[in-house]
Amino acid sequence: MIRLLLVAISLAFITSIYDFKVESLEGSKIDLADYKGKKMLIVNTASKCGFTPQYKELETLYKTYKDKLVVIGFPANNFRGQEPGTNTEIKEFCQKNYGVTFPMSAKVSVKGDDIDPLFKYLSDEAEHLGAKDPIKWNFTKFLVDENGKLIAVFPSKVNPMSEEITKYLN
Template sequence: MRSLLALVFLCAASITQAASANFTFPSIDGGDISLSDWRGQPVLVVNTASRCGYTRQYDGLQALYETYRDAGLVVLAVPSNDFRQELGSNEDVKEFCEVNFGLEFPMTTITPILGDTAHPFYKWVKDEVGFQPGWNFNKILIAPDGRVAATFGANARPMSRPITSAVTAFLD
């Protein structure tokens, strides 16, 4: 009986952990961004906004990406207007980020992250670990196996020790 329960638990855990790899976002560059493309790599998902006091964190996110991308880290920006601080269109967001920050990491289109209209990824994170962004620039680290490895609030700077330590734990 114990071995049967252990098998059921392992199967359920595998399904849950693999779930994050199945989410797709519309890309700000056109087409889709699928988390399954980065299976086996750590992915830092960050809800962003162009008119937020934390917008300067784009510099830190770019530095984090440049530092660890060759080792496998992906940073994914998810612009959202849920806190009413995003620009009016995807084109405006893309231009703002390119001109002011020279971002090279992937970015989605403007995406709801809260409530009934939240993107399924954010609903999944809330169901899995009880984490829901309380403001812009909250960070969710997805482990290479697809589980939520860590979450960080808006105050956590991208190059801070808590984030870099969590990220490097999953790099080659």
């Protein structure tokens, strides 16, 4: 309960997605303001999920559209314990198995009382698009435009290289 109150207080000072800085898997900071002028695809990820092979398509998407898009992965253990690893283990898994080079945050919570402030913000913004409780599973994708506005939410089953997503990038 206290964590949720702290999230609410911190969100009171947030005016845009560019106000967020998150910890990377390596322990440095990822400043979302660095991506102004590019679209962002923000994805909650997991290493032991049926959708885990989407890492490959996320990497392809990132490399294909690198001039106008950044993909950012957010490992989360919210769904059936499918991301049990440490940050180091997650990084090694993603690089070894999928060649991931896109930015990855440290492990976060994307639901519940301990929800990460960024995912609380994205979930609230998604409601304006008509998406109630948008994060139902791993590999939910939030597409943010070049000006920091959430423009689409895609469920887990949507392949990152599908036209549903790429139509926003062409």
